[in-house]
Amino acid sequence: MSLDRSDLEKIAHLARLAIAPEQTERYAADLSNILDLVARMDAVDTAGVEPMAHPLHMTQRLRPDNATEPDRRESFQAIAPLTEGGLYLVPKVIE
Numbered sequence: 001m002s003l004d005r006s007d008l009e010k011i012a013h014l015a016r017l018a019i020a021p022e023q024t025e026r027y028a029a030d031l032s033n034i035l036d037l038v039a040r041m042d043a044v045d046t047a048g049v050e051p052m053a054h055p056l057h058m059t060q061r062l063r064p065d066n067a068t069e070p071d072r073r074e075s076f077q078a079i080a081p082l083t084e085g086g087l088y089l090v091p092k093v094i095e
Contacts, residue, residue: 001035003028 003011008028012019019027073086082089 001032001039003032003035 005024005028008019008024008031011031077083077086077088080088
């Protein structure tokens with residue numbers, strides 16, 4: 001897809017971007033190249049490709065899920081204006 005100067009100016013206006021007039025041709029060419037790459041990638045047959053959650057075949061090492069802070073909910077809620085069942089009560093803001 002080839003973009004010209006007027007196409008780039010419309011896109012820049014919609015995106016609220018200020019582009020210097022002397023750079024519009026370069027940006028139009030760069031954006032055209034990006035759109036051509038996307039079109040080529042879209043044309044690739046991926047019917048037999050299994051979706052991946054991560055591009056590398058490895059698992060992430062995770063730390064053990066151990067509590068490192070003491071439970072201080074009671075002391076925090078003791079100074080709160082209103083609590084009920086371990087929850088903070090706040091005024092209703094949506095009617």
